[in-house]
Amino acid sequence: MIAAGLPQLVGQLGRAKSYAERLFEFAAVGPLDDAAARDAIRLPIKREEETVNDAALDAILQQTQGYPYFLQEWGKHSWDAAIASPITGDDVAAATRSALAELDASFFRVRFDRLTPAEKRYLRAMAELGAGPHRSGDIAEALSVKVSSVAPTRNSLIAKGMLYSPAHGDTAFTVPLFDAFMRRVMSEG
Template sequence: MDPRTNPFAPGAGARPPAFAGREQILEAADIALDRQIAGRHANSMILLGLRGVGKTVLLNRLHEEAKAKGYETVRLEVPDAAGGHLARMLVPMLDSVLRRLDRRQAAQDAMGRAGAALVNFAAAFKISYQGFALGLDGDGLAAGSGNMEADLPDLMRAVWEAAADRKTALGLFIDEVQYLSRDELSALARTCHEAAQQGGRFLMIGAGLPQIAALAGDAKSYAERLFSYPEVGPLSDAAAREVLSRPAAEEGVAFEDAALDRIVADTEGYAYFLQSWGKFVWDEADASPITEDDVIRAHPAIRADLDESFFRVRYDRSSPAEQQYLRAMAELGPGPHQTGDVAKILGTESSQVANTRRKLIEAGMIYSQRHGETAFTVPLFDTFMRRTMPDLVPYTPRKRG
């Protein structure tokens, strides 16, 4: 059918033509946002899920909701695991928040303190910042020690107090949370801790890969209690059908039940795959209704596109040793797998490949939810690995020198 009217939207963070499922998380976040802006405590949350399940789209939606409720917000995406991004990204964004707050009428002293804290914070983390023209009557030392764990809570408190003066609250939305450094994560946990203790009008909603739960627990033992960790999984059968049939119906196109059954089974309900199947099946079909046969005929195009767009980009970023490790995991199937079993497939001991495994976790390719276990962060990645690297190469120790 006409690709011009094809409604489906596979792509990182792409707004789907029909957003389905997630009712429980939306409801929980709605309650938390309403409570916090009214000065009642609510836990901050971190949405956890695999690649392509729909975390970014959900985070964006919650961000829109927070803004609609009157929150002052900051939204950022941590670019990679290099660390040190948080301060650099926060300074200009908090500057915008203060400028917007300044336009709301209220007493200036909390604003002055927040402005001073931001200037100090920027200086402490060597971020060039002109400073916000406020009567900087605040504490000359706030947020300027250079210790992230101390400074970030100071800074955020100054900002949420300025927000509270203006009868609003501060919402912090962070995507790809697993790329935060340990210091940054501790500092955020601490910020949430202080907000809880002082009744601060502050809520953080993050999104990231599942390993973050273990990491946050590591960073601060109380992180387990500070955050809730809603799981973003595959869509339910009914939601998956809606994702496909609603946008098609809006274009006057129907899916036969057998076609929907087939797509739901193929995609296992993963949001990215549903959009991808929808797109290629639409292009393949000649007319409405779309049949199971159309789905089957679209398979080669879907696979080629997923290999190039979804799987390959991640694979290409890995070193040869990392690729061998991924290939060994794929030999065992979708996972999760015992780390010892992966080493056995490579013909070696876990300790020999521990470094490779750690790098893959840092890069967000694999994760470990339970000790001694390893799983792919990309759904169906095992099938891709077997296609792209038909042969398994055993581990060979690197020569020194």
């Protein structure tokens, strides 16, 4: 066995596994903190030798909740809406309409179109409760069903990446603003 080089092979396989495991490590990417979110908007604008005022930054952060993709969308739409520097809160208000329209047509719609009718009803009921997180029992109550009957739908939505469970029995949307999208796209009931 030693002459065949098997001890070396075992050692190499051990190192290969460690290397492979490192290849597939995933870092959680959540919302940016306040300072990082402000920098994500302010610094690209500054590189273009333009500015954005604090009221505009406050409005963007309030709308996006620090979610990186939404920061990009609001930044782009605010830039496009601004006639002059600095970008203002009024520019962000105009940008909000166009950013939401674009997100509704693409980002949110792609997710919505993957849902079954039961999943859509679950998410719509959950959206009626607000951004969340929400207790499974509250969602079942909103649907007028027993909590045990919604568990498979909840599990399916978690598997699809639409929801996550921040604590036992709690359910939350994986992306901000999806609750408002569900209220816009589906009438109540």
